[in-house]
Amino acid sequence: MKKSTQLYEGKAKKVFLTDDSDLVIQEFKDDATAFNNKKKGTISEKGVVNNAISCKLFTMLEEHGIRTHLVEKLSDREMLCRHLDIIKVEVVARNIAAGSLVKRYGFAEGTVLEHPIIEFYLKDDELDDPLMNESHAVALGVATFEELSVLKERAEAINALLKQFFAERKLKLVDFKLEFGRHKGEILLGDEISPDTCRFWDLETNEKMDKDRFRFDLGGVEHAYGEVQRRVLELD
Numbered sequence: 164m165k166k167s168t169q170l171y172e173g174k175a176k177k178v179f180l181t182d183d184s185d186l187v188i189q190e191f192k193d194d195a196t197a198f199n200n201k202k203k204g205t206i207s208e209k210g211v212v213n214n215a216i217s218c219k220l221f222t223m224l225e226e227h228g229i230r231t232h233l234v235e236k237l238s239d240r241e242m243l244c245r246h247l248d249i250i251k252v253e254v255v256a257r258n259i260a261a262g263s264l265v266k267r268y269g270f271a272e273g274t275v276l277e278h279p280i281i282e283f284y285l286k287d288d289e290l291d292d293p294l295m296n297e298s299h300a301v302a303l304g305v306a307t308f309e310e311l312s313v314l315k316e317r318a319e320a321i322n323a324l325l326k327q328f329f330a331e332r333k334l335k336l337v338d339f340k341l342e343f344g345r346h347k348g349e350i351l352l353g354d355e356i357s358p359d360t361c362r363f364w365d366l367e368t369n370e371k372m373d374k375d376r377f378r379f380d381l382g383g384v385e386h387a388y389g390e391v392q393r394r395v396l397e398l399d
């Protein structure tokens with residue numbers, strides 16, 4: 164598969180067209196940003212780690228009937244993917260209160276949520292990805308009510324699978340963000356699932372094992388990413 168024109172460069176990945184119009188290549192970078200680009204840095208080997216973790220998780224989800232954009236892992240930093248028409252909605256699922264849920268609503272960090280919370284954010288950096296409900300998304304023309312209900316159901320199903328997968332690896336899945344896209348009349352899971360897009364806490368110590376270590380200068384960022392990779396891949 165030959166890489167051709169660069170289609171897009173995001174904060175953590177580049178996307179390239181290929182000689183097959185249905186396929187693109189996602190290349191994972193070591194660049195890290197937080198708070199919508201206000202904080203910038205690099206996390207050594209992050210691209211390699213996030214590609215490996217994402218490929219493993221997408222493969223596991225596919226094995227449980229969740230359709231994703233993954234075709235195959237091409238190299239350390241490259242994932243061959245189906246070319247999606249990305250839906251401009253970031254879907255967040257939460258099992259434990261942390262991050263913006265704590266800030267916005269005053270939950271104590273660590274509160275276990277009896278029912279997972281699913282949230283929609285508008286994927287628009289200029290507007291700082293605002294929280295929105297279904298009516299906003301439909302009024303903005305980013306998705307239909309039917310699509311949003313598929314996104315919510317899909318996020319709940321993925322949450323159940325990921326929660327169990329990570330529990331078996333002694334990690335609590337606190338929360339995570341998903342992106343979806345349209346492909347030949349279907350909705351597929353896209354983007355990545357990695358310590359950049361999830362919060363993981365160690366099951367025994369509650370140590371933070373994700374991008375919060377970078378966001379809040381907690382140190383040991385590379386070690387945490389490497390440890391998540393080890394636990395994700397070791398039980399193969």
Ligand code: TMP
Nearest residue numbers: 261262263264338339340359360361362
């Ligand atoms: P939040 O608590 O900051 O809203 O984040 C919820 C989850 O979504 C957390 O696991 C980190 C992830 N996330 C992203 O992947 N990209 C983003 O731009 C934001 C704001 C959060």
